[in-house]
Amino acid sequence: MSLWYDETFRDNTRLGLRVTRTLYSGKSDYQKVEIFETEAFGRVLAIDGVFMTSERDEFLYHEMLVHPAMTTAKQAKRVLVIGGGDGGTVREVLRHKSADSVLMIEIDQQVVEACKEHLPTIGSAWTDPRLEVRFADGIDYVKTSNDPPFDVILIDGTDPIGPGEVLFDIDFYRGCKRMLAPHGVLALQSETPLLFEEAFFETQRKLKTLFEHVHPYFGPVPIYASGYWSWTWASDAANPIDADASRVEQISAGTRYYNSDIHRSAFALPNYVREKL
Amino acid sequence: MSLWYDETFRDNTRLGLRVTRTLYSGKSDYQKVEIFETEAFGRVLAIDGVFMTSERDEFLYHEMLVHPAMTTAKQAKRVLVIGGGDGGTVREVLRHKSADSVLMIEIDQQVVEACKEHLPTIGSAWTDPRLEVRFADGIDYVKTSNDPPFDVILIDGTDPIGPGEVLFDIDFYRGCKRMLAPHGVLALQSETPLLFEEAFFETQRKLKTLFEHVHPYFGPVPIYASGYWSWTWASDAANPIDADASRVEQISAGTRYYNSDIHRSAFALPNYVREKL
Incomplete structure (x- = not known):
């Protein structure tokens, strides 16, 4: 089963990606770092819950x-x-x-x-x-x-x-x-x-x-x-x-x-x- | 309390808008028609669950x-x-x-x-x-x-x-x-x-x-x-x-x-x- 990962902007708009697998999740000295696999955008990097980059775009x-x-x-x-x-x-x-x-x-x-x-x-x-x-x-x-x-x-x-x-x-x-x-x-x-x-x-x-x-x-x-x-x-x-x-x-x-x-x-x-x- | 209205694309990506009020909801001979007020985009028209237009954009x-x-x-x-x-x-x-x-x-x-x-x-x-x-x-x-x-x-x-x-x-x-x-x-x-x-x-x-x-x-x-x-x-x-x-x-x-x-x-x-x- 795949889950949604949502990024919320200004508490009133959100973009969600269906995640098939979590590849990395860690807390650095500065921020939360996550990398996961999505159906639509390939692998995605999120920092502090914000999408930073994806293989697709x-x-x-x-x-x-x-x-x-x-x-x-x-x-x-x-x-x-x-x-x-x-x-x-x-x-x-x-x-x-x-x-x-x-x-x-x-x-x-x-x-x-x-x-x-x-x-x-x-x-x-x-x-x-x-x-x-x-x-x-x-x-x-x-x-x-x-x-x-x-x-x-x-x-x-x-x-x-x-x-x-x-x-x-x-x-x-x-x-x-x-x-x-x-x-x-x-x-x-x-x-x-x-x-x-x-x-x-x-x-x-x-x-x-x-x-x-x-x-x-x-x-x-x-x-x-x-x-x-x-x-x-x-x-x-x-x-x-x-x-x-x-x-x-x-x-x-x-x-x-x-x-x-x-x-x-x-x-x-x-x-x-x-x-x- | 405001709710999220999400449009899902191809079952793998979704865009959500926080809705403050529903203004219209009806089923025509052709499709489901909804108009609601959102925090980010003003009033929005959705047809069959797909965002059609918003006051803001x-x-x-x-x-x-x-x-x-x-x-x-x-x-x-x-x-x-x-x-x-x-x-x-x-x-x-x-x-x-x-x-x-x-x-x-x-x-x-x-x-x-x-x-x-x-x-x-x-x-x-x-x-x-x-x-x-x-x-x-x-x-x-x-x-x-x-x-x-x-x-x-x-x-x-x-x-x-x-x-x-x-x-x-x-x-x-x-x-x-x-x-x-x-x-x-x-x-x-x-x-x-x-x-x-x-x-x-x-x-x-x-x-x-x-x-x-x-x-x-x-x-x-x-x-x-x-x-x-x-x-x-x-x-x-x-x-x-x-x-x-x-x-x-x-x-x-x-x-x-x-x-x-x-x-x-x-x-x-x-x-x-x-x-x-």
Whole structure:
């Protein structure tokens, strides 16, 4: 017999997945970590009861977090990923030939260990020699590190509730800017403007105090609240639409969602968003 | 105390809304009709247990079904709507100054009566003198009518399960083509390629046997399965991107989602769709 696992949003909406098997359930120093098998979405990672990624729809989220930034930064050699414990983000980064050094800072080693064991198709690039994984606090890192700046910084955190909240803090964004090369691009997940309107618009406002160009973009992610997600592209130098054609072509040969049309289209602003920006 | 109302898709995924009050519950000759108040989405219409529309997100669905067709048909004076009992589709059609005669064929009068009473903000154009509502079988109508052809035909039906199934039948599409002017445009909701892949691709294949140009397009609808929906634009004559600028401008002044950027962007094809078309 299979059971339902429900994620409840704002106590008034819920998404349920039928679970056939629990693969992992543990409590780390930071959060509750669960991995289970579902009928509809394959294996799913949930953190503190919130669906983080699934085998079936993870390509949407990871491709859209990574490729718009990686194809528009003036160069995309040195890349920093904050969070992203399932490994999907670094996998997509490492598909870029331009990436020659990728540093991932993840606070929770237990998430990475569990995902390595149970979500091997998502984190399929852990052994890439260009990747360094450090288990550390990303906020401390961007505020204090003396490492050279990065061309691209990607924030792949949880929601602004619980331990992920600090990843939506302006001080953290300021730290990211400190670690970003002058021509660099920052991209992050920025919630859904349809159900979590405040989180979305607040993120836009904070980033605008720090970056000259801040552009939200949109795409589907069925296991996230509303099914419609946003990411935000922020930079002082580049234009989010003006992607490097050869990088887009290289990467689009292997993507399932992203391509040059999707890249441009994702930045189209619905009227209800445009009015409030 | 409020209760959850869950819609289950394919027996393996469910979306639940917290309901504060039931406004209407009845069994028509065709289907079970319910309207209730929810905390997250305002008032919601469900037919046979499937969420059809909500006050909060109906603008997304109705704007996207209507405006791409209405702005690209060579002219958009005579419009036929099949289904659409909540009145949101005809409301959007009637916002076009070009529309001077709109015929809506809805099989279930009880849906319209219930929506008129309980969803007045969605069906806010019932008294427009350009609108004629007939309670009849849309399939019979398109196969047998001697009315003059239409510039735009919009199919606003339920899912291809139960009484709505015939609205996904090739004979029905053939009837629509029969009633469409040579320069006309047909648009319809075509399910989600992310969860209902077969229904989506099957619809594309059927329409391609009848129309020279068939283009699916995409957008968010949080209360539908996966949150990411598709519509399909079909015509022998026009190009879906080449919209009439003055019509787009007129209509975009009052839309909450649709505008010229969204119109163009909605037609961008993800790689996983492009490969299978």
